[in-house]
Every structure is written in C-alpha cells, then in structure tokens.
Amino acid sequence: xxxxxxxxxxxxxxxxxxxxxxxxxxxxxxxxxxxxxxxxxxxxxxxxxxxxxxxxxxxxxxxxxxxxxxxxxxxxxxxxxxxxxxxxxxxxxxxxxxxxxxxxxxxxxxxxxxxxxxxxxxxxxxxxxxxxxxxxxxxxxxxxxxxxxxxxxxxxxxxxxxxxxxxxxxxxxxxxxxxxxxxxxxxxxxxxxxxxxxxxxxxxxxxxxxxxxxxxxxxxxxxxxxxxxxxxxxxxxxx
Numbered sequence: 001x002x003x004x005x006x007x008x009x010x011x012x013x014x015x016x017x018x019x020x021x022x023x024x025x026x027x028x029x030x031x032x033x034x035x036x037x038x039x040x041x042x043x044x045x046x047x048x049x050x051x052x053x054x055x056x057x058x059x060x061x062x063x064x065x066x067x068x069x070x071x072x073x074x075x076x077x078x079x080x081x082x083x084x085x086x087x088x089x090x091x092x093x094x095x096x097x098x099x100x101x102x103x104x105x106x107x108x109x110x111x112x113x114x115x116x117x118x119x120x121x122x123x124x125x126x127x128x129x130x131x132x133x134x135x136x137x138x139x140x141x142x143x144x145x146x147x148x149x150x151x152x153x154x155x156x157x158x159x160x161x162x163x164x165x166x167x168x169x170x171x172x173x174x175x176x177x178x179x180x181x182x183x184x185x186x187x188x189x190x191x192x193x194x195x196x197x198x199x200x201x202x203x204x205x206x207x208x209x210x211x212x213x214x215x216x217x218x219x220x221x222x223x224x225x226x227x228x229x230x231x232x233x234x235x236x237x238x239x
Contacts (some may be wrong), residue, residue: 012145013170015059017041025051032100044091045103047152058106062145065168065181066106068219069142072212073109076204077234080239083115086136095134103156105141111203114139121165136163141204144168154195158188161166164202166212183212206235 007019017040028048037044041055055201058066070086076167077084086109110118114136122129137160157165159220165186170179182211187196201207211234218227 010147012056012138012147013064014061014065014145016062017059018143018147019055021053023051023053025049025111025165027051028053028101029098032098043104043106045058045153045156046101047156048101050152054151058144059169061170064084065216066142066144068145068216069166069168069212070109071105071219071224071228072215072231073111073140073142073204074232075105076201076207076235077111079228079231082112082204083119085115085118085177087133090133090138092137092141092157092162094160101159105138105154105157106144107142108138109140109203110136111139114210117169127128138168140164140201142166142168145170154186155202158195161189163187168212168216179212183209183216185209187210192228204235206236207231 002048007021010018017070037055041057043056045054070098074084091102091104118132121132122167141157146167153184154165167184169182173183185198185201187198190196
C-alpha cells in the first residue's frame with residue numbers, strides 16, 4: 001500500500017484493533033474490486049461516498065459480546081413468537097453501489113416477516129436467497145465497541161434502509177475500578193432523517209435497552225436458563 005494511504009491504527013475499549021484508510025472517493029471502486037479487504041481483517045467497511053475503508057481484528061471480549069447479542073436476539077424472538085435469521089459476515093450494500101463496497105455488522109438479523117421470506121427464498125434456491133438479501137436490508141444490526149461516537153455507521157445503515165441498530169460499548173469507571181457494558185438502541189428511519197436513541201427495540205417489542213447489559217452478561221457467563229427466565233419475565237409475563 002502506498003505510504004500516502006497508510007492506515008491509521010487504534011485500540012478499542014475491549015482491546016480490538018482497528019485500521020482506517022482515507023482515499024479519494026473516485027478510486028474506491030477500483031480498490032474494492034482489486035483488493036480483498038477481508039484478507040487484512042474482519043468487519044470490513046468500504047464507504048464509496050467518503051473514500052473510507054475500515055477493518056478490524058476483534059478481541060476476545062468483542063466476539064463474546066457479539067455472540068451474546070446474537071443469542072439474546074434469538075431467544076427474545078422465540079419468546080415473542082417471531083422467526084429470526086442471523087446473517088453473519090454479510091456485507092450490506094445498495095444495488096446501485098459499486099461491487100464489493102458496503103459494511104459488515106458484528107451481528108445482523110432478519111426478524112419476523114423478513115426472516116420467514118428469507119427462509120422461503122432459501123428453500124427455493126441459494127440464488128433466490130442471495131437475490132432477497134440484495135434488495136432487503138436486515139431488520140436489526142449490532143455494532144460492538146464504538147471507537148468514534150460520531151462515526152458514519154448509523155448514517156450508512158440508515159441509507160441502506162436498516163430500521164434499527166444496537167450500539168454496544170464497554171465503559172471503565174476508574175473511581176470505583178469497575179467496568180460496565182452500555183447498550184444504546186438507535187432508530188434509524190425517523191421522520192427527521194436523524195438517528196434517535198430509543199428505550200425499546202423496534203423489532204422485538206418489549207425488549208428494553210436497559211435489560212440488554214444483564215442479558216449479555218448471562219450469555220457470556222453461560223447462564224442460558226437464567227437468560228430464558230430473565231427475558232420471559234420481561235417479555236411475556238403480565239405486568
């Protein structure tokens with residue numbers, strides 16, 4: 001890689017390593033076509049409008065919480081009587097975007113009707129499922145370990161038509177020498193066209209953001225029966 005485009009390197013709150021390259025936007029299609037950026041790392045973002053390429057090397061805690069988010073979503077969907085389909089490693093893009101651009105979430109899901117439509121398409125053929133994905137954004141994406149609260153990921157997901165994003169980060173409180181997991185739920189398709197932090201999931205009715213840190217810790221520590229009971233009390237028990 002040219003020294004001009006040397007990547008910037010940073011470490012996230014969970015110990016993951018992140019790299020970022022800024023290039024003239026007009027050369028992005030060629031870079032996306034000729035270089036397999038997944039060879040350098042994971043969770044690749046290729047932003048054709050801004051000329052940004054991002055990738056990362058996830059830490060153990062990062063992957064633990066991505067897995068925890070996924071298992072929580074599947075469990076909550078089941079308790080609500082909804083179908084959920086995880087799409088791991090999918091790079092989401094608009095049909096009008098250049099080949100190989102887009103972004104990969106730490107976790108992404110079809111939920112409810114879209115999940116059922118995906119399964120119907122897949123029973124027809126693999127090509128039909130891919131065609132469905134090419135025109136249907138996920139109902140929910142999860143991003144772990146925020147390196148820059150002002151980054152463009154919410155904006156990019158909104159442009160793709162994604163309704164909801166969970167943003168998960170780890171905060172350290174030096175005064176009490178403790179860490180906590182913070183989860184924000186962002187509504188991306190608002191009337192003002194601005195991301196909005198909301199209290200409750202749009203895709204999983206009744207699942208509040210305040211419940212998610214505890215749910216994630218139950219998964220990370222392998223307490224799946226407690227997770228089931230915890231979510232059941234929140235989602236299906238009478239008030």
